[in-house]
Amino acid sequence: MLRDPEALRARRRWFGSRLVVYGLLLVFAAIYATPALIVLLNSFRSYAEVARHGLIAWPEGFSLETWVDAWTKTCVSGMCEGIAPNFYNSLKITIPATLFSTAFGVINGYILSKWKFPGSQFIFAMIFLGVFMPPQVSLLPWAWIMGQLHLANSVYGLILIHSIQGISFTTLFCRNFFATVPDELVKAASIDGAGFWRIFWRVMLPLSPPIIIVTVIWQFTSIWNEYLFGMVFTAGYQQPITVALMSAGVGDQSATILIAAFPPLLVYFFGGRYFVRGLTQGALK
Incomplete structure (x- = not known):
């Protein structure tokens, strides 16, 4: 059967371009995945094995002993009780701070988009300014507040800091979403007699799951991975896991890193598609 030579050439060009594109994607994927693969493989190797064969080598065996040691025995700030206390500290900080900042952001977004009043634009501009403010700028004010409230070196102090610091982002997300309603x-x-809170609970909140999912995922990962405030305002048993990683002793470090990275990865694994869907729904609504 005869074929059109021009069509064959076009098909070859298309196939060649696809081959180049996917080849480049595979190369870049390998470059980005290699460090993660090295960390994953080293999490099954003991410190003695790494010392003998170097950082890049195949494990002699796939034992979970290093993971157990990282959880229960690794030394953090001179205390060899594992990374578990710091992991629980991060959960204690991240979960309530995420809920508080998201709740305030939803209410602020509702007010600033549907119940405008004189000065509301100025208030939103001031809140919006917090998105661009480096966290280092707020260290001294927070140090004074922590001292006055006696919350220094406490997970409760970090809950307060992250709850307030996150309001700028959550308000921005929710205000922009509610503005499309x-x-x-x-x-x-209002004509039917509903007031401020009834409209919020019966009208706005049922429309809010997409943007609430976005803000929860954003806040959870941001607070969990935050380092600066935890390093400045906590020490020892009160440190979150991101700070504890920097002060962890030699050995079991790869397993410790993966344990610390597990909650954000889990959140993105189960909620990543909802994150993208919530952003696009807010943009196209």
């Missing part, structure tokens, strides 16, 4: 819905509910 038709004002007619709020007016219709």
Whole structure:
């Protein structure tokens, strides 16, 4: 059967371009995945094995002993009780701070988008400014506040800091999302006799799951991975896991790193598609 030579050439060009594109993607994927693969393999190797064969080598055996030691025995700031206390500290900090900052962001976004009042634009501008403010700028004010409230070297102090610091982002996300909701819905509910809170609970909140998922994922990963405030305001048993990683002793470090990275990876694994969907839904609504 005869074929069109021009069509064959076009097909070859298309196939060649696809081959180049996917080849480059594989190369870049390998470059980015190699460090993670090295860390994963080393998490099954003891410190003595790494010392004998170097950092890049195949494990002699796939034992979970290094993971157990990292959880229960690795030395952090001179205390050899494992990374578990610091892991639980991060959970104690991240979960309530995420919930508080998200709740305040949803309410702020609702007010600033649907209940505008004189000065509301200025207030939003000041909140929005916090998105661009480096955290280092707020260290001294927070140090004074922590001293006045006697919350220094406490997970409760970090909960307060992250709850307040996250309001700028959550307010921005929620305000932009609620601004896309038709004002007619709020007016219709007001005509029917609904007040501020009833409109919030019955009208706005049922429309909010996409943006709430976005803010929860954003806040959880940001707070979990935060280092500066934990390093400055906590020490010893009160440190979150990101700070403890920097002060962990030699040995079991790869397993410790993976344990610390597990919660954000788990959040993105189960919620990543909802994160993208929430962003796009807010943009296209």
